Amino acid sequence: MTGKERIRCVLEHRQADRLAVDFGTTPVTGMHCKIVESLRHHYGLDEHPVYVHEPGQMLGYIEDDLAEALGTDTAGCFSPKNSIGVFNKDWKEYRMPWGQVVMLPAKMADSFTMKDGGLYTYPEGDNSLPPSGYMPERCYFFDSIERQQGEIDDDNLNVEDNLQEYGDIDDETLGYWKTVTDRAAKTGRAVVAGFGGMALGDVARIISPAIREPRGIRSVAEWYMSTVCRPDYIKELFDRITALAVKNLEKIHSVVGENVDVVYVCGADFGTQTSQFLSVDTLNDLYVPYYKRMNDWIHQNTTWKTFKHCCGAIYPLLDSLINAGFDIINPVQIAAKDMDPQRLKDEFGDRVTFWGGGVDTQKTLPFGTPAQVREEVLRLCDIFGKDGGFVFNTVHNIQANVPVENVVAMMDTLKEIRS
Amino acid sequence: MDNLYNAIFKGLAPVAKTSVQEALDAGKTPQEIIDDSMIPAMEAIGQEFEAGRVFVPNLLLSARAMKAALDILKPLMMAGQTTTLGTVVIGTVKGDLHDIGKNLVASMLEGRGFKVINLGTDVSKERFIESARENEADIICLSALLTTTMDYMKDIVDAVKASGLNVKVMVGGAPLTSEFAAGIGADGYSSNANEAVAVAKELLAV
Numbered sequence: 013m014t015g016k017e018r019i020r021c022v023l024e025h026r027q028a029d030r031l032a033v034d035f036g037t038t039p040v041t042g043m044h045c046k047i048v049e050s051l052r053h054h055y056g057l058d059e060h061p062v063y064v065h066e067p068g069q070m071l072g073y074i075e076d077d078l079a080e081a082l083g084t085d086t087a088g089c090f091s092p093k094n095s096i097g098v099f100n101k102d103w104k105e106y107r108m109p110w111g112q113v114v115m116l117p118a119k120m121a122d123s124f125t126m127k128d129g130g131l132y133t134y135p136e137g138d139n140s141l142p143p144s145g146y147m148p149e150r151c152y153f154f155d156s157i158e159r160q161q162g163e164i165d166d167d168n169l170n171v172e173d174n175l176q177e178y179g180d181i182d183d184e185t186l187g188y189w190k191t192v193t194d195r196a197a198k199t200g201r202a203v204v205a206g207f208g209g210m211a212l213g214d215v216a217r218i219i220s221p222a223i224r225e226p227r228g229i230r231s232v233a234e235w236y237m238s239t240v241c242r243p244d245y246i247k248e249l250f251d252r253i254t255a256l257a258v259k260n261l262e263k264i265h266s267v268v269g270e271n272v273d274v275v276y277v278c279g280a281d282f283g284t285q286t287s288q289f290l291s292v293d294t295l296n297d298l299y300v301p302y303y304k305r306m307n308d309w310i311h312q313n314t315t316w317k318t319f320k321h322c323c324g325a326i327y328p329l330l331d332s333l334i335n336a337g338f339d340i341i342n343p344v345q346i347a348a349k350d351m352d353p354q355r356l357k358d359e360f361g362d363r364v365t366f367w368g369g370g371v372d373t374q375k376t377l378p379f380g381t382p383a384q385v386r387e388e389v390l391r392l393c394d395i396f397g398k399d400g401g402f403v404f405n406t407v408h409n410i411q412a413n414v415p416v417e418n419v420v421a422m423m424d425t426l427k428e429i430r431s
Numbered sequence: 432m433d434n435l436y437n438a439i440f441k442g443l444a445p446v447a448k449t450s451v452q453e454a455l456d457a458g459k460t461p462q463e464i465i466d467d468s469m470i471p472a473m474e475a476i477g478q479e480f481e482a483g484r485v486f487v488p489n490l491l492l493s494a495r496a497m498k499a500a501l502d503i504l505k506p507l508m509m510a511g512q513t514t515t516l517g518t519v520v521i522g523t524v525k526g527d528l529h530d531i532g533k534n535l536v537a538s539m540l541e542g543r544g545f546k547v548i549n550l551g552t553d554v555s556k557e558r559f560i561e562s563a564r565e566n567e568a569d570i571i572c573l574s575a576l577l578t579t580t581m582d583y584m585k586d587i588v589d590a591v592k593a594s595g596l597n598v599k600v601m602v603g604g605a606p607l608t609s610e611f612a613a614g615i616g617a618d619g620y621s622s623n624a625n626e627a628v629a630v631a632k633e634l635l636a637v
Contacts, residue, residue, distance in 0.1 A: 130553075146528065148525070148526055148527075148528060148553045149525070149526065149553075150525055150526030150579075150580065150583070151526040151527070151528075151577075151579070151580070152579055155528040155529070232531060233491050233531055233534075236487060236488040236491055236531075237442075237488050237491050237492050237495070238488075239488050240442070240488045240489060240492060241442070241492060284487060284605070284623075285605040285606075285622065286622050286623060287480075287483065287486060287487070287623070288486055289486055289487050289488065290486055290488070291486065373578070374578060374605070374606040375606070375608075378578045379578075411577075411578055411579055412579055413578060413579045
């Protein structure tokens with residue numbers, strides 16, 4: 013089977029010739045640039061600075077040679093702009109505070125300012141504006157800086173303000189998607205695309221590090237509170253986002269067609285480590301109708317499968333997310349409360365594909381031994397891999413502090429399972 | 432229950448402000464208002480959270496209403512004239528900027544009768560110790576969301592022990608476990624903001 017056939021097979025809940033794996037095709041299934049560099053070295057690949065395509069989390073681009081070495085079944089298509097709104101082009105070498113030289117868009121690297129040992133980033137790389145991101149000393153990625161101006165004036169809240177980052181897709185961007193999906197399809201691997209514009213209430217977007225002057229509700233805590241105290245505003249916003257998303261999807265589909273296998277829809281997290289950010293009723297009322305509209309359009313008009321990222325203890329919410337039409341759930345945070353792998357597989361395994369959950373990244377991968385990593389990968393692939401419905405990935409991105417021997421132990425175990 | 436209790440329980444900050452003023456106009460002292468309405472309201476919303484009937488956004492709303500009421504009472508309270516359960520210095524550790532959970536813990540502690548000094552995020556061990564010394568703190572609370580920053584908590588616990596301060600250290604944050612907390616020598620661990628209050632009370636036997 014080709015990678016594309018293998019992913020398609022498991023997404024249809026059938027057993028493939030071997031375990032399907034993904035590394036690095038979304039902002040939530042990737043690796044820190046430090047890990048990508050270590051793996052390139054481990055596999056004896058050309059050693060050059062790693063391209064950082066997503067600077068918020070400092071995710072390293074997995075080039076074709078590394079993808080081959082890892083045996084990944086997927087090829088990713090990313091937005092032309094990074095998380096601070098700078099085009100991923102005109103690359104330039106930059107030495108990060110931990111000593112690694114990476115490739116960053118020059119417009120971003122040239123705009124950095126330093127204070128107290130930390131690095132500041134700016135929307136669209138324009139440092140005449142207030143900063144929208146900060147990497148403190150001892151940290152390995154950029155966190156967004158909240159730029160909410162004053163208290164929310166409920167009497168004058170205007171949904172247009174929270175729509176700043178949404179709009180009609182232009183011809184240039186459509187051309188970009190055609191080029192990158194054509195190229196990805198030629199690899200023979202399954203194409204995973206993040207077109208953007210479909211996220212509902214993803215706080216990484218709400219905080220808006222790419223917007224020059226954000227308006228509306230832009231604080232993370234304020235957003236969460238709004239799900240309780242401003243439901244009508246949220247519904248109006250989601251209605252508008254959904255209408256725009258469907259309109260843009262029609263145009264995108266007309267140029268990329270069925271070259272795409274999986275579309276990344278939304279990264280809003282509804283779980284904490286031990287609980288949820290909302291009740292099942294609130295999810296069904298505020299989110300599900302809009303997710304359903306997007307998923308229904310995709311399923312009625314394309315062969316694409318839909319990918320929902322949602323961290324945390326989301327066991328009570330899974331039924332609603334599946335009913336909303338999502339085909340894929342990620343990252344399957346098995347260390348969170350009530351996220352027992354066997355129970356998840358038994359109760360939901362025939363209705364949704366688990367994309368992730370292959371090894372715990374809060375304890376085992378960063379702090380365990382290679383033997384413990386191997387044992388966990390074997391156990392989880394055995395549980396999740398039965399009868400399809402599983403694409404191996406770690407629980408969320410592999411972080412900078414993970415010992416490379418643990419990552420290699422994971423890769424070697426996968427090779428063993430897949431041989 | 433009274434209007435202020437209801438306003439805090441339901442997370443209505445503007446109503447909390449008017450209700451606290453009404454209670455003052457009726458002749459209640461700030462301490463009576465805190466003890467009779469505010470602490471019980473925060474206890475009640477905390478219990479609802481523990482029972483899974485309300486969620487983090489509800490706690491954030493109640494904490495905001497509580498703070499709005501407290502902001503009116505604070506200038507009226509003379510130093511030393513109010514009773515607290517103890518003094519807590521809290522912050523997110525160096526290298527980590529995540530603060531929603533940490534701020535929620537701070538609000539829950541404050542709303543339940545502790546004096547809280549919130550040092551913000553990216554806080555070094557030196558700043559924790561300096562603030563604990565200055566404020567004669569009973570507890571230092573450390574928060575971290577990242578697997579890359581949680582190890583720094585051990586440095587802080589070791590530095591606190593070496594400082595000779597008579598202060599307990601509590602830790603919390605998504606990737607932490609009670610085993611990790613015990614392993615680095617912390618005195619207490621909690622997995623959520625409501626539980627943090629119970630742990631703090633237990634540590635100080637109040």
